[in-house]
Amino acid sequence: MKHCLFVPKFTYILRGSHFWKHPTLISNLDNLILETLTTVFNISFGERTWTQASLPVRLGGLGIRKISSVALPAFLASVHGAQNLIGKILAPSLGVLEAAHCSEAKNVWSLTCPNTDPPVNPCSQRQWDEPLCRLTRNSLLETALSPTDRARLIATAEWESGLWLQALPSPTIGTLLDNSTFRLATCLRIGASTNMPHRCQCGVMVDNLGHHGLSCSRSAGRIPRHASINDVIRRAFVSAKVPALLEPNGLVRDDGKRPDGMTLVPWSMGRPLVWDATCVDTLAPSHIPGTKVDAGAAASSAESLKRRKYVNLGSSYIFAAFGVETLGPWGPSARRLYKELAKRLIEASGDQRAGLYFAQRISIAIQRGNAASLLGTLPSGLDLGQIFYL
Known part of the structure; x- marks a missing residue:
């Protein structure tokens, strides 16, 4: 899903234009992605669950990124990657020039990530993106709804926790999860509802998160x-x-x-x-x-x-x-x-x-x-x- 959904197909536009300056368009596209995920996964995403799902797998998400999260890092990495070529084309006649909107984009990034140094390699989109992602994850931890919610967020950010999302889903080698298993695994990871409240066969009431069964x-x-x-x-x-x-x-x-x-x-x-x-x-x-x-x-x-x-x-x-x-x-x-x-x-x-x-x-x-x-x-x-x- 994370490789074939909307964001990877949209990366060229994000890197080649100042799309991050158009929040209304970005919001519409994010809503389209969310509607698609809700339909395909059969999961009701709330604000917190959607925020966590949009994080990279290494930080506890599903790796299905929001356009609003990727637009600024993609533009900054692309601008710095093209800067030398721009200089070679324009420097002989026009002197040293900076790509349009570059300074503004760096200022927005600095304001969003205060007390954070710019990337060592400014051509790397991941290095621009990592501080933004960690800010989002830290915000989720700081606003955790309960100790259980905090424990879940901490656990899902471990390397081993996201390995099932990285596996090739092949029925031949036994790594394909059926639809029900995949939906439940996703719900447990992002804290979404797994079921309606009901009474377990042991007699205990099970809430909508279903954690009792574990x-x-x-x-x-x-x-x-x-x-x-x-x-x-x-x-x-x-x-x-x-x-x-x-x-x-x-x-x-x-x-x-x-x-x-x-x-x-x-x-x-x-x-x-x-x-x-x-x-x-x-x-x-x-x-x-x-x-x-x-x-x-x-x-x-x-x-x-x-x-x-x-x-x-x-x-x-x-x-x-x-x-x-x-x-x-x-x-x-x-x-x-x-x-x-x-x-x-x-x-x-x-x-x-x-x-x-x-x-x-x-x-x-x-x-x-x-x-x-x-x-x-x-x-x-x-x-x-x-x-x-x-």
Whole structure:
């Protein structure tokens, strides 16, 4: 959507004219984009949700930009990029000239971003755009409607949280989200309504945001999500030439439970690696005190708990907890394992994007689990098995 929708097709006009000086035209075009998104996504966008959706993915948005946000940075980058050519054409006869409206545009940018230095590379549209985007995101954080809203905004700005939006949507390789899953994942990301208020099957009232389903004691998505994440991890090990199996025998905890997986050959220092994955709810009431301050706090806490449970595993194994959250952030241990596994995937396949593909599959598995959890609170009907391709 972000590559084929209106703004990319309109970039030439934005870069080649002072379109930023015509707010009425810009407003009409922004409304057209919003109407299109509302129709295609089947989501009701409010002012805050539309503002967040228009941010780049790296800052918690959907990457579908507003014309009003892009017009000024596009013009400034284009003007500075063409300045040398303008000088070569006009300087011999007319001296040093500046492109029309350039000074005015720089003044507007400086007033909008006070105490911010101009870009090191003024020809880069991203460097002009980044301070404006961060101002918008900071404004959303400062005006957060609740601690839960703040925790959501912090979590969605993490790199791992937007990976499902970067994946190639292909049914052949299992990375295509069905319409319902995509809509619910988008709603959770931008804070839009997912459903009408209703009573969950556990008896608790569910509000229009649907967050209860993510932490419900009868969550319909928890078990298939856990299985899907572990299957992705195991397949990644196998692709990296490290045979692995799930739920190995002989490594039972005191409570009778087994870890999620183990490599069958040494991983490092002559020892096999044992991993245990978990996905915790970013927005659960018990996690909000941490997640409203630090992204990934809930995942980090879950990883610490996993390490305590496997403290008696022994020195013959390397243990790695793989903690992730429902809104996307990963824990420190998961990031370390990902970096090492991504490096080996690249070495084994020769594809520099192999590690990224692995991370995207984890992200997609989380979104499918979220969708199944939200739909599982409804009174009837949908076969949740179709969400997962297992």
